[in-house]
Amino acid sequence: MHAIRLHAFGPADNLTYEKTEAPEPGPGQVRVAVEAAGVHLLDTALRQGIRGPSPELPALPTVPGREVAGTVESLGADTDPAWLGKRVVAHLGMAPGGYAELAVTGTDRLHEIPAPLDAAQAVALIGTGRTALGILAFTTVTPDTVALIPAAAGGIGTLLVQYVKHAGGTVVGLAGGPAKTRRVEANGADLAVDYTDPGWPARVREFLGERRVTDLFDGVGGATTAAALDLLGPGGRHLIFGWSAQGIGDTAGPLLLDEAEQTRRGITQVRTLGPAMLRQVGGADPIRTLEVAALDLASRGVLAPAVDRFPLSGAAAAHRALESRGTTGKVVLEP
Template sequence: MYAVRLHEYGPAENLRYEQITPPSPGEGQVRIDVRASGVHVIETRLRSGRGIGPHPAPALPVVLGGEVAGVVGALGPGVDESWLGRPVVGTLDAHGGYAEQAVAAVEALHRIPDRMAADTAVAMITTGSTALGLLDVAEAEPGDVALVTSAAGGVGALLIQALHRQGVTVVGVAGGPEKARQAMSLGADIAADYRDPDWPHAVHDALSGKEIGIVFDGVGGTTGRQAFDLLGPGGKFLLHGWSSGTATQLTTDDIIGHASTVIWAIGPQLLRRAGTMRELQARAIQAAADGGLEPLVKRYPLDRAADAHADLEGRRAVGKIVLVPAATAADSPADAQALSRPGR
């Protein structure tokens, strides 16, 4: 089979598309014929040899990727035969997703609903569950005003859709005018380009006296700090990433001065309502199956994984990046097309 393997830490071009021996499922595992593999910004750090949080730099060589969707093609010992041929999506124990075949534990899998595409399923299993978990933490109500950084990213696109449907006034902040327009098409009421140094003033004026009560910060750096400074008294600031390369820098005096609540909203916080990650994943998949959320997906052929990483690091990507088998990939502008505003 073909896979994308990393032999040496470093830049995106170190990812090599090559033939390797297919993995064999062990006890309680299945082998999946992969139709879509999710790509995360954390994997760009792991590729560089930098660990993050509970994720250490991987031993080399390694096939990165922690989430896949596809069809069960082989069973390990102890697995019921009913799994064979089943369309599934799930997370892997560690790595191995950037490949034509991957091994996963049965308990980590969900059946893909009828008529759901593999790329949609893989976009929802982690990115979708993260968005729903953040919404649980935020507890937004109709009439609230929420600001979403990285508004055209995988998580941000889902947050905007969900908040819009809840009757929340949404401010979408993204890098570049095209991404700002994308945020508007997803349901944002106001959109701004954070590359414009005056964007906070433009947002303040557009709100006409309304105060921002919730900020979802997945960018960090200068943009995250500017978003925090727009937060009204008593507001919530939810940190969930730093695509800029550095987390938003805040002090105790900042928090006291704003009378704000600052939450690192990843990890245990995501499960405050769902209870378990599996339950949260199931909710996310069902939300897409019901049509309540539609992930914005950008597809890359598996043999262009290096390009996917480079675009992700360069913040050129729109939506959730998904790798698909090179032989079946259709990497066209339509793959990143704007979604219609929910309800239209």
């Protein structure tokens, strides 16, 4: 089979398209003929040797990638034969191996792909979709919600816009440049604003009139967040899920106000990722709960992930595009 391998940490060009041995499924595992593999911002950090939120760096050489969708073409020992031939999607967990024509995973990680979805959309939902719904678990979206969503043209932002609009709320979406703001507007946002324009906060205030932002869905950080916080009204929630403007390896973290300043403004800042999300969702397997919910909402037309497709051999180009913010939606490799 062909796969993308990383032999040394460094630039995107270190990702090489090679012929390599196919992985063999073990007991309780399946081998998937991959139709789509997800690319995550974390992948770009690990490629550089930056641990970021990952507990450790992968051993080299490695085949990156942790999200795959395709057809089950081989079974390991003691694996339910009913899986053979099914179209499935899976998050591989901490085991890499997704950037390949074939990938192995346990049946406990598999989901059947709902009929309306293609493999690339399913990959977007198993990672980006579950994260978006996990963030939304920290608030209740109603027709009174006024959501401000930086990076609204991105993978998570696209889904947040759709969810809030489906619930009847008002969405102000921020994006960089005219092309991305047009996509945000086409996705249903009530107002799409170019955050590279220094006057963008005034445009938002003019649009909202007497209303204030109730929920700031923030994966950006930096100057954009500082300006957005001034638009958040009393009782508002600042839901933090990243700080991409600073880079994934930045140790400064998100823009956090001290408790006294939060009280003065009457707002609440919440870091939504990691253990906090698992506690908020609850249940025996909160991650799987979110994955099932994301696939279900997409099958019913509530969510429609945006996907940027690259050939598997173009993994280096996909990484460069993601790092330069040249993508709109979930980045996916297709063998």
